[in-house]
Amino acid sequence: MIAISNPEVHQLLDLITDGIAAFDKTGALSPNLNDTSGYMSSDFGKNNEQAKHLSAVIAAAALQLAAIFQPPQNLLLNLASGAYKTAALRVCLEGNVTEILREAGPKGAHVREISAINGLDPKILARFLRYLATLHIYRELSPGVFANNRVSAVMDTGKDVKELFDSTDEVCKAAMLSWETITDPAYPAITPLNKTFPTSNRRASENHELHEQNHEEEDAGPPDAVTIFDLLQRPEEAARHRRFAVAMEGMSGVQPLECLSRGKSYSFYNSFRPRITAITAYEWESLPEKAVVVDVGGGVGTISLELTKRYPKLNFVVQDLSGFVEKGSELASYNRLAAAAHNFFKPQPRKDASIYLLRHVVHNWSDEDSIKILTRLREAAREDTKLILLEIIMPYACRTSNADTGASLDPGTVIPGASAGEAPVPLLANFGAVNEFAYLMDITMFALCKDSSERTIDQFAVLFQKSGWKLTRVNRLAEDAGMWQAIEGVPV
């Protein structure tokens, strides 16, 4: 009997074959797993829109093929064992394996040599390394001899992402208690984070005091429902606090810079590939000299630092809780960059802002709290002030016929840039696991912050409307449904 093959398999195969042929014609460097020259070796993704689109299609098709051909029980088992992957990564990170292998160079190092440096048991280290090599993180060159590859090189401490991975500590521990949290009668007043770092050994009044730093109202939540920011402010959590701040900086390594600025400062890209500059957050050069950009909840000022270097005629103010602002010591060396302690639930003191910029801020908060934060900004805004949120816009896993355009409040309106490009059939509309990052971040928000989430464009439109702003456009990073987009609004 001749088996009739699934037509979807051939469509996927065509997407891969045609995609690779087209990719080769883009002039982009073909990615190579054995290349350890740096975690941004996926430069094709940053600088060449077409190559980036094709690589997403190829990867999504390959992952979908794997999902078709793998026995479903294996696929499920691999998924269910995600914690082991995290554990193996952490062992290698804490054991500085990537750095040791960097020193060893392309010939690699035997696990005994690695263990002689980091003091770990070579037998268990070899098992973790082999597991990761099987997932294309590190390579086993000959029995027991390992070398870095393009993926393991990302963990090099020379890059901020090392701290980024480190911060999975509290997120992963918390996420493991998702089930216990959602079945707890106290849910949704508590988060997995609260279960992981119990507050019962603290006096309730002490907890409440911490909570009050973030909230004005007495009834903002039970004392136990501390947020990650309350936790980080505790003196005994100073190490976590420092790590979190560096992790936020590391996010800039992950987030392509094109998200930040439009136009002429990218002279290299502009001269060769003018279309790239459509990928932007705002036309910063259109602002008048000395215009004020307030970076609300700006952490250690990562974004403002980048912007101030490119746009020295603008004034930047980084606002955050006092513990954070103090950590941004580099801020002091720039004349037009000021740091100020400010609780964004309190009235906004800067009423002279051209732009209120909030990167990865509202995703930490419930709708109710986000509306409070944005309302404080609306109260202080001038008529011409713009609000820019840099946030993930959650894609659906299904096709939406471009319905999710932010028009739910005002049928017939289409917000420019609101709709993400969908992947070609038969791929999942959201490019499947290629955009897994968005969903990881969403679950991270669930684990760490009470009632918070990443949001769809329609949910953003509602937040804007309820706080006196109108969502006017999205400066979208083309094809990149899983990354942060610039969501812009004006006062109404």
Ligand SMILES: C[S@@+](CC[C@H](N)C(=O)[O-])C[C@H]1O[C@@H](n2cnc3c(N)ncnc32)[C@H](O)[C@@H]1O
């Ligand atoms: C996810 S971090 C983002 C930091 C920064 N915007 C960035 O992108 O690097 C959220 C920030 O909100 C700050 N934050 C939390 N509660 C705050 C409050 N009530 N007032 C001001 N900032 C606050 C935190 O300290 C933290 O720096």
